[in-house]
Amino acid sequence: MTFQDELINWYRINKRDLPWRHTNDAYTIWLSEVILQQTRVEQGLPYFNKFLENFPTVNDFARATEAKVLKLWQGLGYYSRGRNMHATAQIVMKDYNGVFPKLHDELIKLKGIGEYTAAAISSFSSGEARAVVDGNVFRVLSRYYGIDTPINSPAGKKKFFILANELLYQDDPALYNQAIMEFGAMQCKPKSPNCGICPLNQTCYAFSHKMVNELPVKLKKTAQKHRYINYFICFDGEKVLVRERQAGDVWQHLYDFPSVETLTHENTDGSLFTALVKKTFGNASDFELISSKKHVLTHQIIHVQFFALKNYIFNFSIQKELNWVSLSKLDELPQPKVIHDFVQEYFCSDNME
Numbered sequence: 489m490t491f492q493d494e495l496i497n498w499y500r501i502n503k504r505d506l507p508w509r510h511t512n513d514a515y516t517i518w519l520s521e522v523i524l525q526q527t528r529v530e531q532g533l534p535y536f537n538k539f540l541e542n543f544p545t546v547n548d549f550a551r552a553t554e555a556k557v558l559k560l561w562q563g564l565g566y567y568s569r570g571r572n573m574h575a576t577a578q579i580v581m582k583d584y585n586g587v588f589p590k591l592h593d594e595l596i597k598l599k600g601i602g603e604y605t606a607a608a609i610s611s612f613s614s615g616e617a618r619a620v621v622d623g624n625v626f627r628v629l630s631r632y633y634g635i636d637t638p639i640n641s642p643a644g645k646k647k648f649f650i651l652a653n654e655l656l657y658q659d660d661p662a663l664y665n666q667a668i669m670e671f672g673a674m675q676c677k678p679k680s681p682n683c684g685i686c687p688l689n690q691t692c693y694a695f696s697h698k699m700v701n702e703l704p705v706k707l708k709k710t711a712q713k714h715r716y717i718n719y720f721i722c723f724d725g726e727k728v729l730v731r732e733r734q735a736g737d738v739w740q741h742l743y744d745f746p747s748v749e750t751l752t753h754e755n756t757d758g759s760l761f762t763a764l765v766k767k768t769f770g771n772a773s774d775f776e777l778i779s780s781k782k783h784v785l786t787h788q789i790i791h792v793q794f795f796a797l798k799n800y801i802f803n804f805s806i807q808k809e810l811n812w813v814s815l816s817k818l819d820e821l822p823q824p825k826v827i828h829d830f831v832q833e834y835f836c837s838d839n840m841e
Contacts, residue, residue: 624672
């Protein structure tokens, strides 16, 4: 039995019952593919259901506000995906008369759709013969064929892309693509795969050479940058002061609070930090530490401190990104996860009494 036949037979027995596998609608498949980028199925499924419920058609998505899209996206991270999806939905309405394209060469032109996503949508919606190469496919092919070229190197990406297309099951590309991706997700897992029950173990290079834990190879990432953000919570009666983050940094167009960023973790009793706060918010300002958190992103680790601020001064004519909102309105605004978690913990607890 061939490599492809083994995978397809395994898939027919072991595949998960996922909603996007019951349709060839390109819009629905697009939703699932983008939401599941960098996201486990278990985490992404509720988001997929939520997006499809709120935006059953691409027209509904295109007509939504960016704020609503980002609010629904909240917690998934990589917020540029949500913004790109919103832009793509509007392009589909404008340039494709509201019909989501199904073919690779049209899909690849859309914002936020790269080679992998275009291949997946075209394969699953129209049966186009395009190999889908994601992390699961990299892992299966690297282990089975014993390829130690780093999967995140230009040479590695080219080698695996060529191999994946050579192996593509031409009679049913969509079925084969689903099979190899699912096999990587459930059987040939990143850590501790159960090779003893694997249908490919007799011909797998990594298994026979005891290299399962060494493959695939990845180039080391650059060290994560550490950032230190100090947030200040300001109340005016039942309203709280928020800031819309601007373009050019993480979390653009999400909402957080007025802040001061420092080069290191600041001792809240230190005179230098106190002087910085007073310079920023006025000499009469007074602050008290509420909470500290650490938020890990792909390329940076953000250390956050939250302070209650009193006797402050703001120049709203200059700081136009600042605005007073009610607590109910705050709950509707899209927020970075670290801000959302703090709001739920502090604003919705006995601390508010």
